[in-house]
Structure formats: C-alpha cells, structure tokens
Amino acid sequence: MAPMTEAGEDMYGLVERLYPLCRSITGDGVRATLEIVGEYVPLQVHEVPTGTQVLDWTVPQEWNIRDAYIADAAGNRVVDFAASSLHVLGYSVPVAATMTLDELRPHLHTLPEHPDWVPYRTSYYKPDWGFCLAQQTLDALPDGDYEVRIDSTLADGHLTYAEHVVPGRVTDEVIVSCHTCHPSLANDNLAGIAVATHLARALAEQQPYYTYRFIFAPGTVGAITWLARNAERVARVKHGLVLACAGDPGSLTYKRSRRGNAEIDQVMRHVLGVSERPHRITGFTPYGYDERQYCSPGFDLGVGSLSRTPYAGYPEYHNSADNLDFVSPAAMADTLAVCREAVAVLDRNRRYVNLSPYGEPQLGRRGLYDALGGRSDTKQAQMAMLWVLSLADGEHSLLDIAERADLPFDAVATAADALEGAGLIKA
Amino acid sequence: MAPMTEAGEDMYGLVERLYPLCRSITGDGVRATLEIVGEYVPLQVHEVPTGTQVLDWTVPQEWNIRDAYIADAAGNRVVDFAASSLHVLGYSVPVAATMTLDELRPHLHTLPEHPDWVPYRTSYYKPDWGFCLAQQTLDALPDGDYEVRIDSTLADGHLTYAEHVVPGRVTDEVIVSCHTCHPSLANDNLAGIAVATHLARALAEQQPYYTYRFIFAPGTVGAITWLARNAERVARVKHGLVLACAGDPGSLTYKRSRRGNAEIDQVMRHVLGVSERPHRITGFTPYGYDERQYCSPGFDLGVGSLSRTPYAGYPEYHNSADNLDFVSPAAMADTLAVCREAVAVLDRNRRYVNLSPYGEPQLGRRGLYDALGGRSDTKQAQMAMLWVLSLADGEHSLLDIAERADLPFDAVATAADALEGAGLIKA
C-alpha cells in the first residue's frame, strides 16, 4: 500500500507541474511538457516538419502563443491567458484590435449551464480566433470598447511527440499511448501522462518479456503521425493500451479493441474481474481517444483503452472544472495498480505445448509433487499442473487455462514454469 | 397513412373479386385468377403440360369442374357447389348417381367441432370424390335417396403459374412467392396474392437494386415446377419471401429460412424489431408453405416466410370461416408496409470496403462535416460515417453496422452514400 501511496503522490506532483502549461497539437507547450516528463523517464523526442504527409493527413503549422487578453476601457484585463491557458481558443490566429462587446461576442465561448466554468475549445483546421470565459464573467461586462489581443503565431514548424522504450526479452511490442495536446485539463490528460510515466518506471525495474513502448503524442494527428512513421514496427505491436482520464473519482472503464476479443481485452476483463473493483467494460466505438487510430481497420491492432470515467462522461469534461481538485493521488494510484496487474498477466501469458501428451506424465518421479508447499497450496498447485498439461495444446493461453480451471492466473503461470523446468511443456 | 389505407382498400377489392373462384392446383379457376391479377400487374403466364417431369414430381392431370350438388328426393339442392367452391372435395372425379344417405356418408366431410363451418378438403393424388358441408346441414338431412352429381373432368392439360418481374440494376434476384391453389379461402391465400401484387406495383415506381420476381403458383407442385424450370436462375436468387395468411387480425410472424442466418432473416428481424409491432420470429420447419421447396437442402435458398397468424394457427384455417370477414384492408396494409420496409433495407444493404483504412481519413477537408445538417443530426451522421469507415471491411453489411452501432439503418446507408461519393469506400 505504501509504495502505491507514494506513487500516487509522485504522479500528482507531476500533474501539478504540467497543469499550467498551454499545450496544443503542436508548439512549445508540448515541448515543455515532454521536457518535464523526461525528468522521470528518458524520452526520445521526435520533431516532424509542417507539411509532412502522414497517412491521409498533413502535419499542420505549428502554433505558439505568448499572451492573450481582453482589456476594458480602463486597461484592466477582464480575460487573461496568463490566468489560464483555457482562456484562448486553441490555434487562434493573432489579433490586435479594439472592438465593442457586441462585435466581440461571436468570438466568446461560455458554458451557460455552468456559469462559473470556462470551456475548452479549439479550431485546428479552420482559421479562427476566440476567447473562452465564464458566463458570469461575460454577464458582468459592460458595453463599451475592449482591447483584444492574441499574440500568437501560426507558422511552419514541427509536430512534437516522444517515445520511451523499456526493452524486453522479445522484440514484440506492447504500446501504451496517451495524448499530450490538451492544455490545463488535469484528468484529460495529465493524469494519463502521469500514469504512463510511472508504469514505465515500474517496468524498468524488471526485464519484461515484451518490449514496452510508451507514446506521448498529440491526439489524432499525433497518433496518425506515429503510425505513418512506424509502418514496419506496427506488425510487431501485439497489444496496447490507450490511457486517458486516469485520475478522476469515478470507477474504472475498459473499452475493448475493435477486434473485441484481442488478448488485451481478455487480460483487462480478467484483471478487473478478479480485482473486485467496481468497473465497466464497454464495446469498441470509433469515437473517443487514439484507439480510433490504432484500431482503424487497416491496422486493427489489439489496443484497448483504459479510463476511469470515460470520454465525455463527466460534467467537468473539457472545461476548467477538470482541474487539480478533480484528480487525486489515490485515483491515479488505483489506475496504475490495474495497469501493473494487467502487465503482470499479459507479460506471462503464453501458449505452451505439452511434450508428453499421451496419458498423464508421472509427476511424482520428477519431484513435481515434492516441490510443493503447504497442504491447500499443494492441491491448487497440483490442479494447476494438471490443467496446464491438459490444455497446453498451442491453442489455449495460460489465461485461457486459468479462466477455464477457475484458478488464479499466478498459480497457473507458476505451474507452467515448473512444468517447463521439468521439460514437460514448451512455449 | 392515406396511401396505405388506399392500398388496403385496393387489396381488399382484389380479394373480393378472387374469392368466388374455384381454384385448385390446375384448371380454369387458376387461369381466371391470374387474369384478374394481370389487370393490376402484367403477368407472364406459363402452361406446363400434364406428365412433365418436375424434379421428383410429375405434373398431374388438369381438373375442371362446372357443377356439383347433392339433391334430395324433391330435387332441392341440399349441398351446392354454386354456393361455395368449398363444397366439393378438390380433384373429385365425376359422379352421377343416386344413393342413400348411408351410402353417401363416407364421401361427406364436416367439422363436428364447428357445426356451421364447411371444411376444405382435397384428394390430389388418390382418385376420390366427396362433398364438404356443415355438420348442421348433415344433421338435418333425412334418410332416403339423394341424387349425387359432380360434373368434373380430370384430363391431360396443363399446370398454370405466372411471374411478374420488376427489373433492377443488377440481375441478382429477390423472389416473392405466393400460392394460388386454394379455392374460396380469403386469408389463405388471396390476401397473400393481393399483398404480393401491390408490393410489385410499389416496386415498379422505383428502380430497385435487385431484380424482384413475383411467383404466383399452386402450392408444392407449382413451386417445384418453377424450381425445375429455373435451374440456372436459382443461382441468382439471393433472397426471397413466401407470403401467406397476410390479412387476418393476428400480429405478424416471420419464419426464418432453413439457413437461419440468411440476410433476409436478419433484415426481417431488424425491420420487425425497430417497428415496435408485436410480432413473432420462429425457426425454420420443413412444413408450411412453399418455403419447404425453396429451402429444400439442394437449393437451400435464403427464403423466409411472412404471415400474420401462421400456417394452421387459427380456427378459421382451411374452412369456410376463412372468408371475406376474416381479412381486413388494415391488416393487409400492415403486411404490405412491413414488406416495403424490408425491401427498403434489403435493397440498400451492401458490403463496402474502406479505401483509406489506415487511420481515420480526414473528413473535414472533404467537406463531409460541412455537408451535415442540424446539430443533433450532425452527431448521428458523424457517428454513422465513423462506424462505416471502421467496419467497411467487406465482411460487415450496412445492416450489420447499423445493429452494431445501434444507429438507424437509414443513417448508416446515408453515411455510406456520402463516403462512397467522396471516394472513401466502395461496394
């Protein structure tokens, strides 16, 4: 419990550091984010030039912003980007003008149903500018002239994403992907970035079977860029998880891959099921986070998505209420714990072939009964060995066997290790 | 609603005209029936000579009847074919004799449990003669001599059936088949004939995708004759419906094809399911109407059967209570409406392949977001496009996609049209 609490606090600390930065699908806010993440795990950062063709898309111009505000006639900033990166419409073109409130109104975005919240809005592919503010702020503005200023640039530059790789015993890969493009929104997706970072650190302490690749990239165009630049690697990606909304108070949600019965789907269902955590498992939909890209039919990867409250499923979604109070160390620690439990199963889940399939092999003369511990453990370990021998036909995975036998995965995997050690099965 | 009410009245008018005729598996009653149907839709009438080998069967002799009666000693006709075609056993050989009531009794058929109803009986393949009458009529007959007369002929001639074809954009066919061999029985099967006729008229107003072939033929031997004479065409028959008992007050019943999972089975289940009509879906059985022949294992066509109350499922089945009061314009209009809804789905239900399957294609730059209407429609249309792109793998039909996405079929088909127009998918 203690290490998980510690991990929770560490992750929360990372979220706090990242929260003020103004991220978008390109720009220096993303670079600053990756620099901080890189203090936790070494990152390989990629810069892809504007105009690069990536699958059906083109890398857009890079957006950077230094300042933005609306000031009243007295020069007071009534809306100020310095107070929150949410105040400016993402990808706003530069503006420097004075206009009446009525002229300004079409560029102002509010949430009338939550008058004290500031919404999050972007306009990536249609040139536009705007401000997001609380309805109550807007309501308090007197008519009159306002100075409007957005000191941004949209220019050829780069799209920035990063990778961290934990090498495994095989080159087959598991990808863990999280989007890095949202500005000051804590759950969506600083919590996902924090959980991915700490999962990478935990994996680094062991030599896993699979090679685990962590992808930190802007949503949609970032995942598409990664896929475009990794056409050959994709064939080695056997499993994957998209992490998003990983820190809110809701219970866990696993969204299946497009295949619906990929190994990751079985692993997540199993791990959540035996954990007795409240949780939901939902079918794939072609909407949500970057599982949309990884599961597009040409790739159709075995990639699911783990969230707490899912995409767009909470009032705080995409507005200023998704702040540092909305996420907690405990929730992120819980998400991380499930990720680690899933990795522990996935990484040991293999298919074996019984090398002595005609009748039962005589376990006693190989010391496989003696090797066992206490009495009730013995019974479970013996049953696990018999089940592995019975179903090790190259078709059933150890998780298939555990579920069929209604035995803990760990007991089955331990039995498989013992049987492999005795030369009775091979992977 | 108005056109359907009008269609209901039109269909009822057709049933009224056909009701008095004495139909059987051959003979002039069938020809007169097809002549009347031919006033509604042009028919190609086929005459197949007696003795023609059709699959395992042989076209029988043609039966015609001019008059039949039982007259008492005073010369009063106590049972008279002129009053109802049901009074004579179908395919009765000619008789002209005087006999006592006791001698006559073995040739008299009644329904003791419904003493005022006249049963319908035939003896196609075993030479016999007889009369059908109400039990109460029989009970009132005094002993004594009766004149018995059946002025019929059984002679070499022809079996008569007809087809009407609505040409489509492809030569793949949908057959709609109904039996024409029952005499004065309204639900079984004048209502089926009427619904098929009006479905043909409705299809003629559009150019459907499939070619629709309507078959009007006597039960069993007629369907067998059609199959025998269309051995090569059968390979082009992709779907089909047998229409029977289409006008009674009961709710709709769809009986699956022998395959059980043919496309027509899915379409009918879907259409009945989303319609919120009370209905029943039953498994295939090798009994009933001509689906028996179309689904025989050598053909195994994707042909189901649509009825209201199914085969032999109502007390009025095969007796004089299946009369013009038992069927209604509204019931036939309802059956026709479901047929049209099914055709609307079946005719647009195709499998597409995503031509841009690696990642999502950028819909915005193709104007596929702009093309959309109001806000809530937009969301559904956008989801429909994403679902089609996700599942357009040549395996999933549009109906599969609609059911998986829980979206209206029409929204999915419209999305597919838009995506095909943009060159993103192809059939």
Place this chain on the structure above:
Amino acid sequence: MAPMTEAGEDMYGLVERLYPLCRSITGDGVRATLEIVGEYVPLQVHEVPTGTQVLDWTVPQEWNIRDAYIADAAGNRVVDFAASSLHVLGYSVPVAATMTLDELRPHLHTLPEHPDWVPYRTSYYKPDWGFCLAQQTLDALPDGDYEVRIDSTLADGHLTYAEHVVPGRVTDEVIVSCHTCHPSLANDNLAGIAVATHLARALAEQQPYYTYRFIFAPGTVGAITWLARNAERVARVKHGLVLACAGDPGSLTYKRSRRGNAEIDQVMRHVLGVSERPHRITGFTPYGYDERQYCSPGFDLGVGSLSRTPYAGYPEYHNSADNLDFVSPAAMADTLAVCREAVAVLDRNRRYVNLSPYGEPQLGRRGLYDALGGRSDTKQAQMAMLWVLSLADGEHSLLDIAERADLPFDAVATAADALEGAGLIKA
C-alpha cells in the same frame, strides 16, 4: 421394471461377492476379482510384467498381502487386516517389529472428523507402511508396546487387467472402462464394475452397430497400460464412458469429455434430459477417474464419465462407510438403465445424405404415407421424415435432427430407416 429390479439384485450380489477382497493396482486381489466377474461375462485377462514401460510410466512391482495386524501386549489384535482390507496402507512394505504407541503413531491413519470410520490410504510410489483405523480405536489404545506385523511382498510380477468385447457390425469401438484397484469400497468402484458387467450382458443379447469394449483395469496406471498397448486401436475408439461411483443414493452426474462437445456428451445430455431424472452435467476437469488418461491431449478421446454422486463428493468417499449399505440394487439398476438408454441412442445415431435434395421428394407415391399408423403417430412420423430430408446433409446427425425438431430420437431414427429403405437417403 421387473427385469431392471432383477438386474439390480444381480448387480448387488456381484458387489457383495467382490467386497471382501483386498484389491490394489496389482496382485492376487485383482485376479480374484476378475475371476468372479468372468463368471458373468467372459474376460480376456492380460498380465503385463513389472518394469514394462507404458507411456511415461513403468509397471510397478506386484504387491501381495497375506496378513497384517497390530497386537497389544496381551496378544489381542487391536487392528486386523482380516477384518477389513482397508486396515492396511495399500502397497505397505513388510514389517515385523515391536514398538511403543508413540513410535507407531506416525504410521497410523484416522479420520478425526468421523471417529468410527476407517480411512483408505495408499503409498504406491514411495515405499512406506502403515495402518488405517478408526479414531475411536486409536483413542482407546493404552500406551505400551505393540507387535506390528505386515506380511506383504513387493516383488517383480505383473499388472493385471481384463477386457470383454461385444462385437458390432463395424469395427469402430465404444469403450466402457472401470477401475478395479480399490479394496473394500462398494461404491468406488464395485458398483461401477457391476454396472459395466451387466451392460455387457445386455449388449450381448443384440448385435450392436459399434463394437463395445469393456475395460476392467486398475486406476491410472491400468488405463495408461491399456492405452500404451492399444496405440493403433485408439484411432478406432469413437466414444466411451468411464463408470465409477455407480451405486450410491445420489442422483446421476455426467462429466463431459475434454472436447466438451463430443457425440457422447450430446447423447448423455439428451438421454438425461429427456429422462426427467434429476441429474447434473459438469464440464471436464483433469482430475477424477480414468477419463484423465483417455482424454489426455494426445488421445483426446470422446470419453465422458458417468457417476451418481461424483468423485470425492460424498462423506463416505474413500473410507469404511462406503460399504454394502451405501449402495443399493435400485441405484445400480438406475445407472444401468441410463447406460442402456444412452447406448440405444448412440448406436443408431448416424449422419445421412438426402439423395433427392432438390424440392421435397414425393413421399405419397412411395407409400411412405400409407406405411404410417394411427393419426397422431402419423403426424409425428411425417414430420420426422420431413425433418430428416431437410437436414440429411452429412452434417447433422439423427440426434441433431431430433433436438432441432423437438421430436423423440426414436421417431427420427424410425423415419430415417423408412427413408433409407425407400432409397431417399443413405448413411
């Protein structure tokens, strides 16, 4: 009912004769058992020498025992093998010593939770000796010296098993296997031996379709020996049943083969289902009786296991309470009856091909309607013929057809006979 009652009494008589004998996996007790069984059905007895390699195992030394006891200082036998074969640990090495009660204790086995029951224990593969006794007997023993004597021999010899074959019309085989290695335990497995013996006698009175092979062999190593010596025959074993615990008061339990959907699994489910007997059907587990060997993945035979209360599922399991009072003629007669019902289905259950699959063949002209009996029978027989014609595609067995049509298996098999006689289908 009478013959079954008689069979029950006969089986009980056999159990009574076998009960006193001291059986083990080898030795004269097994031979004496087979000699008695051989009075009921002729047996082919096999003797396999010690040291013979059988699959992964080696035939062990032969164990024989003449006497064993613990005597107190006064020379009274406080535990005496002559009273029950359970009193000695199976495969005990010889002992002749005097020792204190405390020295003796590690060799004494009791059931503290049932203080008046004597447990059954063995040590086949680890040289050891010991006594089994009631806890209350042990509690009554005063401290002091005891004479301990086991007059046994462990020496090269043979493993003994037997077969009885009922020849069928084909050489494909059904095996019925029961273990013969347990000493004075009535349900486990003298009842199984008795039911197998009487099933063999019942089959001998008819010429079955399959060849039925009854195997009487010690558990585990006996089945392994049979498999090792019948490597070529195994390919001809199409179905099988392991009989065990066949006489207790509980309801019937069928444990599926490893395949889970083998024909025997379907037959047993069907027979138990239509019988309206209370029963349980359980999935395969790699524990229990010799289905473990027959269903090991290299063989993976379609062999299930029929018991009343299953393996280890009753308090009397493997102790002196599994005695002649625990089994009854009625329970064994019931088990036998289910076996015979299963054999009646299995033996007629074949796949046919419709030779006239295009449209329905005209049954009337072949006299297949005339051949039928009373009216309601006629309807069922006619439906059975139509269903067989519809599904006789080489894929569906007669039992598949019966279950799909919801008709009695016998009606379907009779219809198939009639259709085969008319040349309309062939196996």
